[in-house]
Amino acid sequence: MMKCYFDHVATNPLDTRVLDAMMPYLKDDFGNPLSIYEPGSKAKEAIENARGQVASLINSKPSEIIFTSSGAEANNFALRGIALARQNEGKHIIVSRMEHHSILNSARFLEKMGFAVTFLPVDKHGMVDPDVVKKSITKETTLISIIHASSEIGTIEPIEEISEIAKEKKIIFHTDAVAAAGNIPINIKELGADLLSMAAHQFYGPKGAGALYVREGLRIVPLIYGGIQENGRRAGTENVPAIVGMGKAAELAKEEMNARIEHVRTLRDRLIKGVSSVENIYLTGHPDNRLPGHASFCVEFIEGEAMLLLLAAKGIYAASGSACSSKALKASPVLLAMGIPSGLAQGSIVFTLGKDNSGDDIEYLIAEFPQVIKRLREISPYAKGWGIKGEGGECIVQK
Amino acid sequence: MMKCYFDHVATNPLDTRVLDAMMPYLKDDFGNPLSIYEPGSKAKEAIENARGQVASLINSKPSEIIFTSSGAEANNFALRGIALARQNEGKHIIVSRMEHHSILNSARFLEKMGFAVTFLPVDKHGMVDPDVVKKSITKETTLISIIHASSEIGTIEPIEEISEIAKEKKIIFHTDAVAAAGNIPINIKELGADLLSMAAHQFYGPKGAGALYVREGLRIVPLIYGGIQENGRRAGTENVPAIVGMGKAAELAKEEMNARIEHVRTLRDRLIKGVSSVENIYLTGHPDNRLPGHASFCVEFIEGEAMLLLLAAKGIYAASGSACSSKALKASPVLLAMGIPSGLAQGSIVFTLGKDNSGDDIEYLIAEFPQVIKRLREISPYAKGWGIKGEGGECIVQK
Numbered sequence: 001m002m003k004c005y006f007d008h009v010a011t012n013p014l015d016t017r018v019l020d021a022m023m024p025y026l027k028d029d030f031g032n033p034l035s036i037y038e039p040g041s042k043a044k045e046a047i048e049n050a051r052g053q054v055a056s057l058i059n060s061k062p063s064e065i066i067f068t069s070s071g072a073e074a075n076n077f078a079l080r081g082i083a084l085a086r087q088n089e090g091k092h093i094i095v096s097r098m099e100h101h102s103i104l105n106s107a108r109f110l111e112k113m114g115f116a117v118t119f120l121p122v123d124k125h126g127m128v129d130p131d132v133v134k135k136s137i138t139k140e141t142t143l144i145s146i147i148h149a150s151s152e153i154g155t156i157e158p159i160e161e162i163s164e165i166a167k168e169k170k171i172i173f174h175t176d177a178v179a180a181a182g183n184i185p186i187n188i189k190e191l192g193a194d195l196l197s198m199a200a201h202q203f204y205g206p207k208g209a210g211a212l213y214v215r216e217g218l219r220i221v222p223l224i225y226g227g228i229q230e231n232g233r234r235a236g237t238e239n240v241p242a243i244v245g246m247g248k249a250a251e252l253a254k255e256e257m258n259a260r261i262e263h264v265r266t267l268r269d270r271l272i273k274g275v276s277s278v279e280n281i282y283l284t285g286h287p288d289n290r291l292p293g294h295a296s297f298c299v300e301f302i303e304g305e306a307m308l309l310l311l312a313a314k315g316i317y318a319a320s321g322s323a324c325s326s327k328a329l330k331a332s333p334v335l336l337a338m339g340i341p342s343g344l345a346q347g348s349i350v351f352t353l354g355k356d357n358s359g360d361d362i363e364y365l366i367a368e369f370p371q372v373i374k375r376l377r378e379i380s381p382y383a384k385g386w387g388i389k390g391e392g393g394e395c396i397v398q399k
Numbered sequence: 400m401m402k403c404y405f406d407h408v409a410t411n412p413l414d415t416r417v418l419d420a421m422m423p424y425l426k427d428d429f430g431n432p433l434s435i436y437e438p439g440s441k442a443k444e445a446i447e448n449a450r451g452q453v454a455s456l457i458n459s460k461p462s463e464i465i466f467t468s469s470g471a472e473a474n475n476f477a478l479r480g481i482a483l484a485r486q487n488e489g490k491h492i493i494v495s496r497m498e499h500h501s502i503l504n505s506a507r508f509l510e511k512m513g514f515a516v517t518f519l520p521v522d523k524h525g526m527v528d529p530d531v532v533k534k535s536i537t538k539e540t541t542l543i544s545i546i547h548a549s550s551e552i553g554t555i556e557p558i559e560e561i562s563e564i565a566k567e568k569k570i571i572f573h574t575d576a577v578a579a580a581g582n583i584p585i586n587i588k589e590l591g592a593d594l595l596s597m598a599a600h601q602f603y604g605p606k607g608a609g610a611l612y613v614r615e616g617l618r619i620v621p622l623i624y625g626g627i628q629e630n631g632r633r634a635g636t637e638n639v640p641a642i643v644g645m646g647k648a649a650e651l652a653k654e655e656m657n658a659r660i661e662h663v664r665t666l667r668d669r670l671i672k673g674v675s676s677v678e679n680i681y682l683t684g685h686p687d688n689r690l691p692g693h694a695s696f697c698v699e700f701i702e703g704e705a706m707l708l709l710l711a712a713k714g715i716y717a718a719s720g721s722a723c724s725s726k727a728l729k730a731s732p733v734l735l736a737m738g739i740p741s742g743l744a745q746g747s748i749v750f751t752l753g754k755d756n757s758g759d760d761i762e763y764l765i766a767e768f769p770q771v772i773k774r775l776r777e778i779s780p781y782a783k784g785w786g787i788k789g790e791g792g793e794c795i796v797q798k
Contacts, residue, residue: 005438010431011636019425026418026605032409035718036704037711039404069468069607070635072625102625102634109624201636206425208468208607208638223622225508226471226501235501236469237410237600239607242638305435312436319434
C-alpha cells in the first residue's frame, strides 16, 4: 500500500543529513558543555555552532537565541517570562484566538496570577486585524503575542504591522513562529518582533529542540531555573545532539528554502484543486496568504476523526485540527473563532505537505479522498438532513 | 595518551544498547504520538513502553511517571508545581543547603512570589538531620524537598526518615534523585517520597530526557502548558527517541544495578585510598553513606580549576563542584554549608566513576595525581604560607 505523509504540522521526519550531524554527539562526543576539559569544550563548541546556524535562519545575533526543549516551552517561557519581568509596569497582555494551547493556557495561568488578558477576535480567514490590536492596548499592556502562522488553518498573520504598533507603544511583542520558522523566510529585523518561538522538528530537525529568539538587552524571567546554561536564562544539561540537529536543520532550511517552498506550493495547489471538487467542502484559512504546504478544509456532514481513520486505512496520514489536541475530540476553538459553525468545524481535515511528498502522493489522495467522503456520508445521519437546522446558521467559510 | 573519564555526575556516555533502541525513532518511526494513524500510535506505544520501564526502575505505577526534558525541569516542576497547587493551604516550604541550583533557584523564585523558604543546615558530612527538618515545620509548611544524593559530595540523605516526618504532618515531600536514580536502588514505596526527579543521562541514557514521579492522586500545577501530552501535565511534542532511550537505560540500570555498584565501589575505594596518600587532602561528604562511584576531595593550597586543567592535559577528566556551576568560579555553597573554609573549598575535586572505568584508569590516576598536586603547590603562594591565617579557621572535614 502506498504511504502518504501529509501531516508535517504534527511533526516532520528527521532529515538524514541532520541525523548524520547528530551522530557524533550520540556516540563519542558525549561531554557536558559546562565541563572545562576537551569532551566538554567540544560539546560547547557544537552548541555555539548550532546557535549561529539558528540565528542565521532568522537573521539574528547568535547571542539572541536561547535553546529550549520544544516550541511549547519557548512559548511558555516567552509569555510568562516577559509578563513577570514587566509586571511592575502593568498587568495586561494581549493574545489572539488563533494561538496555540501553549500560549492560550499560559495566558490563563497568568490570569490566575492576577493578569488581565485580552483574547483578540479574528476574521473569517483567521486574520488578526492590526487596528483591533491597537484598540485593545491599555496603559497596563506590557506584552502582545500573536502567532506567525497557524498550524491549523495555515493563515499567516500581519506580524510586521503588529510589530510596528507594539514598538510605537513601547510594548513587547512575541510571535509564535513554530509552524513558520524554517518553512517560510523570516528576517527578524524586518519582522520586528522582540521574541520569536521555533521548533526544530517543524523543519526536519529533531524532536526535543526548540529555541526562543530574545532581542538583545531584553530582560526575561527564566522558566527553568538552575545552572548557568544559556547564560543563566534556561537551565538543564543541554541536549547536545538535538541542539546540533536543530542547527543543521536550520542551515539546510535556509539553503533550500526557496526550492522547498516552490515544491510544496505547487503540490498544495493541485491538492486544493483536487480535493475541492468534492461537494460541500470548504477551504479554511486565508486563500492566498497561507503557509505554502498547508491545505485545510471543513467537510460538511462528517466527523474529522472518521475521515482520518479511513484515510489512514489507505496509508494517507492527515490531521484534524491541532496535533496537540487531536485526541481531545472537541471542535477546534480556532475554527469556532473564525465563525465556522460547530457542526461544520467537527469535519475539519488538514493536509500539510513536506519536501519529500511527490506528485504521485497528490494523485493518490485526489483519487481516494472522494471515495472516503462518499462512504462516510452514506452512513452519516447528518448527511441525511438530521440536525442540520439545529447546527446550521450562516456558514461564512469561503469556497 | 590514556583517556580516563571520571566525571559521571556531569554526564554519562550513551550506552550503545540504548542508542540502538533509539535509532528507529530517529529514522522511520518519526510520528507524533498524538496522531491517530499508525506512525503516531507506534510512537505512542514506544512512550508508554518507556514509561513502564522507568516506573519499574523505582517500583512505581507507569501512570505516576511524567516525562520532562531534564532533571532540572523535573525539579522546577516539582517545587513550583506543588507550592502553587497548595498555596491556599500555606506558603512555607523547606529545602536543604545541599540542593542543586534548580531547587535553590526555584525556591528563590517562590520567595519573590511571597513564599517563605527555610534552607536547612547540614552537618560536616553534608547530612540533613531529620530532627531539624521536624523542628522547621510550621502550620504554613506545604512542601519539603531534600536531595537524595549530592552530586558534589556523594552523601546520601536520610530520605526515608524525612518521608516519615512529612507524611505524619501531611506535608508533601519531594526528593531530587537525579544523581541517585539508576545508580543506587530506589523503591519508591519504601522511600516514601511523593515526588522524585530523575535524569536519563545520569544512567547511560540520552540527554534531553528526564522524569518526575508524582504519586497517584497528587495535584500539581504544570510548568509547561499547552497540549494534552503527559495527561495535560507537561506539554510539548514528546521527544520520542530520548524517552525511548530513557526507558531502555532504566531497564538496563535495573538489570545491571548490583554488578555496576560492585564494580564502581571497588574502583572508588582504591581511588580514595590512592588519592588520600597525598598530603593535606581531605575526603568530603560522608565516608561510607555515599554514592558508590563517588569520590570527592578538598586539596589544600590549590585551586580546583587548576587541578582540572592539569589533569585534563593528562587525559584525566574530573570535576570541581557541581557541573552546572563549574564555570561560575565561586566556592561551592554546598561545601561552605558543610563548614569547609572558603579557601579550602576552592580546592575541590570530584571523581565520579562509571561502569566502563577500569582498574587501569585508577592506577593511571593514582600515578599522575600526586605529580599534579606537587607541581601546583610549587607555584602556589598559599602553599608557601601566604594568607593561611586569614583564610583558616577550624577545618572540620574528615581525613
